[in-house]
Amino acid sequence: MAPQAETSEYLEQSSGLNNLDRPQVAILDFGSQYSHLIARRVRELNVYCELYSCLVSAEDLGKHKITAIILSGGPSSVYDEGSPHVSPEVWKLIDERNIPVLGICYGLQEMAHVFGGTVAAGLKHEYGKSIVKRTEGCKSKIFDGMPEEFQMWMSHGDKLTKIPDGFAPVACTDNAEFVTIEHAEKRMWGLQFHPEVTHSPLGKSILENFVIKIAGAKPDWVMKDYANEFIEEVRKKVGDGHVMGAVSGGVDSTVAAVLMTRAIGDRFHAVLVDNGCLRQDEAKNVLKRMRDDCHVNLRCVDASDRFLGLLKGVTDPEKKRKIIGGTFIEIFQEEANRIESELGVKCEYLLQGTLYPDVIESISYKGPSAIIKTHHNVGGLPASMSLKLIEPMRELFKDEVRELGMAMGIDEDSVWRHPFPGPGLAIRILGEVTAERVKILQQADKIVIDELRSSGHYRKIGQAFVVLLPCKTVGVMGDCRTYENVASVRCVETTDYMTADFYHLPYDVLATMSSRVINEVRGINRLCYDISSKPPATIEWE
Numbered sequence: 001m002a003p004q005a006e007t008s009e010y011l012e013q014s015s016g017l018n019n020l021d022r023p024q025v026a027i028l029d030f031g032s033q034y035s036h037l038i039a040r041r042v043r044e045l046n047v048y049c050e051l052y053s054c055l056v057s058a059e060d061l062g063k064h065k066i067t068a069i070i071l072s073g074g075p076s077s078v079y080d081e082g083s084p085h086v087s088p089e090v091w092k093l094i095d096e097r098n099i100p101v102l103g104i105c106y107g108l109q110e111m112a113h114v115f116g117g118t119v120a121a122g123l124k125h126e127y128g129k130s131i132v133k134r135t136e137g138c139k140s141k142i143f144d145g146m147p148e149e150f151q152m153w154m155s156h157g158d159k160l161t162k163i164p165d166g167f168a169p170v171a172c173t174d175n176a177e178f179v180t181i182e183h184a185e186k187r188m189w190g191l192q193f194h195p196e197v198t199h200s201p202l203g204k205s206i207l208e209n210f211v212i213k214i215a216g217a218k219p220d221w222v223m224k225d226y227a228n229e230f231i232e233e234v235r236k237k238v239g240d241g242h243v244m245g246a247v248s249g250g251v252d253s254t255v256a257a258v259l260m261t262r263a264i265g266d267r268f269h270a271v272l273v274d275n276g277c278l279r280q281d282e283a284k285n286v287l288k289r290m291r292d293d294c295h296v297n298l299r300c301v302d303a304s305d306r307f308l309g310l311l312k313g314v315t316d317p318e319k320k321r322k323i324i325g326g327t328f329i330e331i332f333q334e335e336a337n338r339i340e341s342e343l344g345v346k347c348e349y350l351l352q353g354t355l356y357p358d359v360i361e362s363i364s365y366k367g368p369s370a371i372i373k374t375h376h377n378v379g380g381l382p383a384s385m386s387l388k389l390i391e392p393m394r395e396l397f398k399d400e401v402r403e404l405g406m407a408m409g410i411d412e413d414s415v416w417r418h419p420f421p422g423p424g425l426a427i428r429i430l431g432e433v434t435a436e437r438v439k440i441l442q443q444a445d446k447i448v449i450d451e452l453r454s455s456g457h458y459r460k461i462g463q464a465f466v467v468l469l470p471c472k473t474v475g476v477m478g479d480c481r482t483y484e485n486v487a488s489v490r491c492v493e494t495t496d497y498m499t500a501d502f503y504h505l506p507y508d509v510l511a512t513m514s515s516r517v518i519n520e521v522r523g524i525n526r527l528c529y530d531i532s533s534k535p536p537a538t539i540e541w542e
C-alpha cells in the first residue's frame with residue numbers, strides 16, 4: 001500500500017462540503033480511484049451524499065441520517081492480512097437500522113467475506129468492458145427496468161468463488177459466475193463491476209434503482225443550493241476578515257473566485273502567479289477577463305525567473321510538481337505579507353480551486369487509495385503553511401463545477417475552457433524545463449488550440465495540449481538535415497477527468513496542425529498524436 005503523503009495536515013486544513021443534518025447516502029471508501037465518482041453519480045440523482053473512510057466508527061456514522069450505504073472498490077484483497085474492513089459495530093448499526101447496502105467490487109468482496117462467502121485470486125484479471133448476463137428468470141430489484149444483458153466496466157483480479165448463505169446469484173459474466181449477488185431480506189446487493197464509471201452505460205440505472213427505488217432516498221438536492229450554502233458558510237467562517245485567493249483563471253479557480261467575491265466582495269484578494277510556464281499571453285488575458293468580466297479583485301505576481309531558476313536541472317516529474325507547489329505557497333505567503341503591509345489587513349485564509357481528482361490522485365483521502373501523482377495544490381503544500389485553506393469544490397468533479405459556474409451565470413468561455421494544470425508547461429516539457437523550451441511549447445500549443453477552435457472540435461474535447469519530448473529526431477527541410485525536437489499532441493474525451501479516451505481527431509485537422517507546427521515553430525521537426533486512454537495512461541504525461 002502506498003504511504004500516506006506528508007501533507008496529511010492538508011485534510012485538517014481544508015474545508016469542503018459539510019452538511020450534517022440532511023438525510024444522506026454514505027459511501028464507505030476502500031480507496032478506489034472511483035469512489036468519488038460514486039458520490040458524483042448519486043449527486044446526479046439529486047440525492048445528497050457524503051464519503052467516509054471505510055474505517056469510520058459506528059458512533060460517527062450513526063450521528064447522520066443514513067438512507068443507504070455504498071461500499072466502494074479498493075486496491076486491496078479482502079483475504080490479505082491488514083486489508084481494510086468495515087467494523088463489526090458498523091455492521092451492527094446497519095442491521096439495527098435496516099440500512100440497505102450496495103457493495104461495489106472490493107465492496108462486494110468485503111460483504112461476501114463478512115457473511116461467510118469465499119473470495120480468491122482469479123486466474124484471469126478482468127479489466128475493461130464486460131457483458132453482464134442476468135440469471136434467467138431473476139427479478140432482482142437492482143436490475144429493475146434493465147435488459148437481460150448489458151455492458152459494464154470491470155477492474156478486478158479477485159473473484160467470488162462461493163457466495164454466502166442466504167445470498168442469491170443474480171448475474172454472471174463469461175469469466176465469473178457471481179458478478180451480482182443479493183440478499184433481498186437483509187437489503188444487501190453486491191456488484192463485481194463498476195456502475196459508477198462512464199464506461200458502464202447503464203450503471204446509472206443500477207444506482208438509481210438502489211438509491212431511490214430500493215432505499216427510498218428523496219431526489220431533492222440541486223447544485224444551485226451549493227453556491228448559496230457555501231456563501232453563507234464562508235460569511236460565518238470569515239466574519240469581517242480577509243481571504244487571499246490562488247486564482248489561475250482556469251475553470252475551477254474562476255468559479256471559486258466568483259463565489260468568494262459574492263460572499264465577501266473586495267475583502268477577497270485574488271493572486272495570479274505567473275510561474276513562467278503559462279500558455280502564451282495567459283497572464284495578460286486572465287487579468288483582463290477576471291477584472292472586467294468577473295469583477296474579481298485580482299493582482300498578478302510575475303515569478304517566472306524564480307520558478308525557472310528553481311526548475312533548472314530538474315527532470316523528475318514529482319520533483320517538478322513539489323517545487324512548483326511549494327513555491328506557489330511561498331509566494332502566496334509573501335503576498336499575504338505584502339497585502340498586510342500595504343493595506344493593513346491580514347489574510348487568514350487561502351482560497352484554492354481544488355477539485356476532487358486533484359485530491360484523490362495526490363494523497364490517500366478518506367480511504368486507503370494509492371498515490372498516482374502529486375497535484376501542485378494538494379500534495380505539494382508545505383507542512384509549515386500558516387494560511388488556512390478554503391476549497392469549496394474539493395468534493396466536486398469538473399463537470400459539476402461547470403454546472404455550478406453556469407448556475408451562477410459565469411460566462412461560457414470561462415466555464416468551458418479546457419483545464420490547464422497549475423505546474424503548467426513544466427509537466428508538459430519532459431526532461432529539463434528551460435525558457436527556450438517553454439517558448440517552443442507555447443508556440444506549438446497556441447497553434448494546436450487555434451486549429452481545434454477553428455475546426456469546431458474544441459468544445460467536444462475534454463482537454464487538448466502539446467507535450468515536448470526529451471529527444472530529438474532527424475528531419476529534412478529545404479534540402480537540409482534538421483535535428484530537432486519531437487512534440488506530441490494529446491486530445492482526450494472525458495467529462496470527469498478520472499477516465500478518458502483519446503479523441504478521434506480527423507486526419508485533415510491533424511494534417512493542418514502538423515504542417516503548421518513543423519513549419520511555424522522553430523525547434524520542432526516531428527509531431528505525433530497520443531492514442532492512449534486513461535487508465536492505464538494519465539491525461540498529462542508527467
Ligand SMILES: Nc1ncnc2c1ncn2[C@@H]1O[C@H](COP(=O)(O)OP(=O)(O)OP(=O)(O)O)[C@@H](O)[C@H]1O
Binds near residue numbers: 417
Ligand atoms: N498560476 C496560478 N496562479 C495562482 N493560482 C493557481 C495557479 N495555477 C493554479 N492555481 C491554483 O491551483 C488550483 C488548482 O489548479 P487547477 O489547474 O486544477 O485549477 P484551475 O486552474 O482553477 O482550473 P482548470 O482546471 O480549469 O485549469 C487552482 O484552482 C488555483 O487555486
Ligand SMILES: O=c1[nH]c(=O)c2[nH+]cn([C@@H]3O[C@H](COP(=O)(O)O)[C@@H](O)[C@H]3O)c2[nH]1
Binds near residue numbers: 373419420422539540
Ligand atoms: O492543477 C493541477 N495541478 C496539477 O498538478 C495537475 N496534474 C494534473 N492535472 C490535471 O488533472 C487532470 C487529470 O490529470 P492526470 O490524468 O494527468 O492525472 C487533467 O486535467 C490534468 O491537466 C493537474 N492540475
Ligand SMILES: NC(=O)CC[C@H](N)C(=O)O
Binds near residue numbers: 072073076077107
Ligand atoms: N476494483 C476493485 O475494487 C478491486 C478489488 C480487488 N482488489 C480485486 O482485484 O478484485
Ligand SMILES: [Mg+2]
Binds near residue numbers: 250422
Ligand atoms: Mg489550471
